[in-house]
Amino acid sequence: MHVAIIGMGEVGRCYAKALHAIGITLSLCEAHPSLAASELASQWGLPLNSKPDIWLKNVQWVISCVTGTQALNVVEQVTPFLSVGAGLADLTTANPATKRKAATTAKTHGISYVDVAIMGAISLNWEKTPLLAAGTKSDEFKALLESVGGRVQVIDGANPGDAISLKILRSIFTKGMEALAVELLMSAEKQGVREELYRQLKDIDETPLRNFIDMLVRTHVIHAKRRAHEVHDAKQELDAQQLPSLVLPGVEQRFNATAAMLEKNGIGVETPNVEQALSWLLANTTAAQ
Known part of the structure; x- marks a missing residue:
């Protein structure tokens, strides 16, 4: 399994650490890396990419952990480089309309988009923070996160935008x-x-x-x-x-x-x-x- 983390703030570093600990292959991306993000990438001997590019070609899952205002930009920039059938989990706080638009954009590239809402404080429960997921491949995302002790509730039959709503x-x-x-x-x-x-x-x-x-x-x-x-x-x-x-x-x-x-x-x-x-x-x- 190869997972890309886009956005290496607190949320991104949390899931990067959890996935790295069980041996998941990671690619990291942060346009404006903090000292904590840079040190983590250096510790693991991984490049800290500044933008989406061809390095995304073999990724099976992208986990977007940027701010809500950048959510749609990330989807637009990432999807052209992903292989058809890849999954994209959007953990941002973007509003429902933005997430629905992002899902449509992803679909045109053959990418499965999952709207994920963080239902607690990451700084308290880290990867065990409850998540709510809506969209195709939600069950696969749930399985991925549960492999590191995550807690994901999938909303049956729901569409992207429903989780954040x-x-x-x-x-x-x-x-x-x-x-x-x-x-x-x-x-x-x-x-x-x-x-x-x-x-x-x-x-x-x-x-x-x-x-x-x-x-x-x-x-x-x-x-x-x-x-x-x-x-x-x-x-x-x-x-x-x-x-x-x-x-x-x-x-x-x-x-x-x-x-x-x-x-x-x-x-x-x-x-x-x-x-x-x-x-x-x-x-x-x-x-x-």
């Missing part, structure tokens, strides 16, 4: 929850009721996450107007505590926007399911733009 969606949820948790617990701590708050949230804690978030969306399209008032009152309470919220103004805007759409075009279903609620939200949000 799911990473972004997860971030929307976790970062939104993080910001809300900060404000929630600061207020609870200041009032001396934090332990009791945990007990009052026990019913939520015992509800499966999918059921809970589906319930929020289903009932949102019925009760948005009333809940907007509750959000406004909660925001005023935090102001009174001298803990002005940065999160709740956006929450209030979301509820008010839904309430305004309901005034113009009611959902027409007394107890909508989540599919009906999302369909109505998407249709009316698009129409309002």
Whole structure:
């Protein structure tokens, strides 16, 4: 097996070390090498190529570890030199549209493109950091990484762009929850009721996450107007505590926007399911733009 690592930053060096340790033949590439990258290549007696070239001809896998802004450039520069049937795993943070375009570019050269999203901190778990993969040859990439102790989840039937989309969606949820948790617990701590708050949230804690978030969306399209008032009152309470919220103004805007759409075009279903609620939200949000 011959693998090329494009981009010798922290991510690239991590997987280069893991693959080198099990005897995989490596080729390395970095346009602007750091001291760490140069020392690693020197230690292994390998050239540190400055750009893609004919040296890629016999490579079976390329692992792209550059920045997201360079992701498409790498695919465009690498694919002309690869043999038909080679695989290209894109571990960058490029957005879904860029990764889909990169996949199309790779396909025109007979290269199998795999969209890979890094789902944790490389600096904490190194090659064992969870990865999410989408695209043809994802199973082969999974096997390659698992040979060095990697953890790769393949999304069955998914297309390039889906893995990074799911990473972004997860971030929307976790970062939104993080910001809300900060404000929630600061207020609870200041009032001396934090332990009791945990007990009052026990019913939520015992509800499966999918059921809970589906319930929020289903009932949102019925009760948005009333809940907007509750959000406004909660925001005023935090102001009174001298803990002005940065999160709740956006929450209030979301509820008010839904309430305004309901005034113009009611959902027409007394107890909508989540599919009906999302369909109505998407249709009316698009129409309002």
